[in-house]
Amino acid sequence: MHVTVDLGACQGHGVCHMSAPDVFELDETDGHAIVVADPVPAGLEADAQLGADSCPERAITVS
Amino acid sequence: MRIVVVGASLAGVRTVEGLRRRDSDADVVLVGAEPEADDGVAADRPPLSKAFLAGPGVEAPPLTSRERLGALGVGLVPGRAVDLDLDRRRVGLHGGESVAFDTLVVATGSTPRTVPGLEPRPGVFSLRTAADAAAIRAACTEGARVVVVGGGFIGAEIAWTLRQLGREVAVVEPLPALMIRGLGPELGAAFTRRHAAAGVDLHLGAGVAAIEGGERVEAVALTDGTVLPADVVVLGLGTVPETGWLVGSGLDLRDGVVCDERLAAVGVEGVWAAGDVVRWRHPRYGEDVRVEHWTNAVETAGVVAANLTGAPTVHDAVPYVWTDQLGGRLQVFGRVRPQDELRVVVGDLDGSFVALTGGDGLLRSVVGYGAVKALMPFRKLLLAGAGWDEALSAA
Numbered sequence: 246m247h248v249t250v251d252l253g254a255c256q257g258h259g260v261c262h263m264s265a266p267d268v269f270e271l272d273e274t275d276g277h278a279i280v281v282a283d284p285v286p287a288g289l290e291a292d293a294q295l296g297a298d299s300c301p302e303r304a305i306t307v308s
Numbered sequence: 309m310r311i312v313v314v315g316a317s318l319a320g321v322r323t324v325e326g327l328r329r330r331d332s333d334a335d336v337v338l339v340g341a342e343p344e345a346d347d348g349v350a351a352d353r354p355p356l357s358k359a360f361l362a363g364p365g366v367e368a369p370p371l372t373s374r375e376r377l378g379a380l381g382v383g384l385v386p387g388r389a390v391d392l393d394l395d396r397r398r399v400g401l402h403g404g405e406s407v408a409f410d411t412l413v414v415a416t417g418s419t420p421r422t423v424p425g426l427e428p429r430p431g432v433f434s435l436r437t438a439a440d441a442a443a444i445r446a447a448c449t450e451g452a453r454v455v456v457v458g459g460g461f462i463g464a465e466i467a468w469t470l471r472q473l474g475r476e477v478a479v480v481e482p483l484p485a486l487m488i489r490g491l492g493p494e495l496g497a498a499f500t501r502r503h504a505a506a507g508v509d510l511h512l513g514a515g516v517a518a519i520e521g522g523e524r525v526e527a528v529a530l531t532d533g534t535v536l537p538a539d540v541v542v543l544g545l546g547t548v549p550e551t552g553w554l555v556g557s558g559l560d561l562r563d564g565v566v567c568d569e570r571l572a573a574v575g576v577e578g579v580w581a582a583g584d585v586v587r588w589r590h591p592r593y594g595e596d597v598r599v600e601h602w603t604n605a606v607e608t609a610g611v612v613a614a615n616l617t618g619a620p621t622v623h624d625a626v627p628y629v630w631t632d633q634l635g636g637r638l639q640v641f642g643r644v645r646p647q648d649e650l651r652v653v654v655g656d657l658d659g660s661f662v663a664l665t666g667g668d669g670l671l672r673s674v675v676g677y678g679a680v681k682a683l684m685p686f687r688k689l690l691l692a693g694a695g696w697d698e699a700l701s702a703a
Contacts, residue, residue: 258630258639259680260603263687276680294329298322299606301354301630303369 246285247308248293250278254304264299265292278305309334311616312407314389314399315415315550316340317350319583319605321371323413326613328380334616337407338377339399341388344439347374348386354602356441357465358632362473363445368438389416392557394576411578413612414554414565418547418584418600426457426516431525432541435466447540448475455479455528455538457516459486461631463544464499467508468633470542478509478536480516480528490629492644492665495675498657502634511536547600549585563587564598569622570615571608580615582608591624592693593643601629626690636660639680641687642673649696653703654682662686664703666696 248268250261257276261269268289270279285293297305311327311334313320324338340348351368359366377384387401398406420434428434433444444466448454452475456467459481471477479486485496486503504510515531519541528536549564559573560566564587566574571588573579581588583605587598607625614621630639648667655661660678664671664686671694676683689699 257637257680259684259687260628262684263628263691271681271684273681295610298326298610299603301602303352 246290246293248280248283248285248297249306249308250280251304251306252277254302255300256302256304258301260299260301261296261305265289265296268293269296269305309410310337310408311335311411311413312337312339312399312409313413313415314339315417315583315585316342316348316371316384317415317417317583317605318352318371318602319417319585319609320413320415321349322606322609323415323582323612324377324380324382325372326610327616328382330613330617330619332613332617334411335383336381337383337385337409339385339387339389339401339407341386341402343437345437346386347384349373349384351438353436356438357435357462358469360438361435361441361445361466361469368441389553392554392559394558394579397578411616412580413616414559414573414579414581414585415583415609416550416553416585418549420543421545421548422543423545425518426543426545428543430523431521431539432519432543434543434545435462436547444540444542448473450474452476452539453478453537454540454542455536456542456544457528458544458546459483459510459512460544460546461487461490461629463542464503465631465633466542466544467503468506471506471508476509477507478511478528478538479503480511480514480530480536482513482515484512486510486512487631490640490644491675492646492648492650494650495644495657495663499634499638501658506634509536547584549587549598551585562596566596569624570620571612571623572615580612582612588623591622592626597627599627601627603628626687636678637680639676639683640673641675641683642671642690644673644675648672651700651703653686653700654679664699666699669696670694671696671699 268282342350391400456479485500488496517529520527565581567588584600590597611623648665662683663675665673674686
């Protein structure tokens with residue numbers, strides 16, 4: 246599984262980091278999501294999907 | 309096995325998507341009744357009081373489409389549910405049709421509260437749908453004087469958005485501060501000061517006596533005797549769960565559909581609820597709660613989809629809500645209770661900050677403004693059920 250963040254859409258809610266802290270880190274200054282596990286390890290796929298689903302800006306794509 | 313999901317807004321759409329993602333092979337039908345959407349499917353609502361309201365040129369993003377639902381093998385039935393027959397397992401639709409189900413998911417959401425004398429009419433708007441937001445946008449032309457009735461999250465956000473456009477905006481709120489139900493008195497007062505500084509004309513502790521004018525709105529008369537000249541009135545009086553169609557069905561209805569920890573309706577078989585409409589026994593709080601936030605709709609949809617695909621799951625998430633106003637983002641995790649103690653642990657209430665509330669020995673909420681990164685460690689403590697002293701010592 247691959248996961249990408251559209252930084253033009255990301256508004257720094259941080260909800261993805263809450264759902265999947267091992268997949269999404271947050272930028273120190275503006276809270277934008279940073280993918281830290283791509284490809285996503287099998288054990289984190291459900292978390293990554295939840296993080297994508299929970300994004301209020303629909304900025305995260307899972308493929 | 310046929311699963312019928314009634315309500316094609318966020319909770320309903322995410323439920324059918326979740327069922328398919330979890331490889332449900334059930335026959336899945338989505339019933340939608342969003343006004344002025346020909347497929348009955350709602351737009352994503354958060355932008356409706358933010359960028360879309362400030363438009364034009366901004367689209368209200370659709371939650372899904374006929375094509376996407378078709379590709380998922382989900383049947384879409386545009387129509388308004390008007391009753392439920394649990395014995396015959398059928399949902400009755402406006403116009404006389406009915407839809408048979410084995411399992412039902414109630415996701416009919418909520419609808420703006422109306423108060424006698426404060427009903428929508430020309431010049432007087434509530435805000436729930438994309439059509440509502442477009443109508444408000446069209447009415448708030450340059451020079452329009454706007455009165456927002458209700459100073460909760462939505463009222464305050466609408467006021468800020470319209471103020472940004474340069475409109476004269478007044479807010480009428482019976483409580484002594486804006487957003488006091490969601491933020492408590494101290495944080496509410498801090499944001500009230502910010503709105504005042506931004507030029508929003510605040511009338512707190514006052515109610516609406518009458519909306520004056522004939523064909524056109526001319527003024528709003530307040531209970532304290534003030535008369536506010538107005539061209540547009542926007543009602544932000546909160547919402548009520550859309551359960552009228554379930555009255556008499558046998559479901560336990562008390563400000564929502566009463567459900568257990570897994571979001572199964574109590575006392576009946578094979579009925580679930582998701583989104584604004586569900587009142588469930590929250591494992592974390594040990595009491596029945598109803599939450600009207602965007603994130604809760606997503607989470608409850610995921611919980612219902614899991615439960616319907618053989619993965620028993622309780623809904624114990626910490627509530628999260630955000631609002632964009634005054635140039636920044638306000639984020640609230642957990643529940644701010646009026647009796648709880650408030651501590652500002654990062655920044656100060658006039659700038660960016662993180663504040664905690666605690667009571668009965670526990671950290672109860674984490675509130676941040678313009679401080680998403682700084683609040684994350686506290687949000688983790690909240691999730692972990694940290695004590696109040698522990699949270700303060702982490703500050």
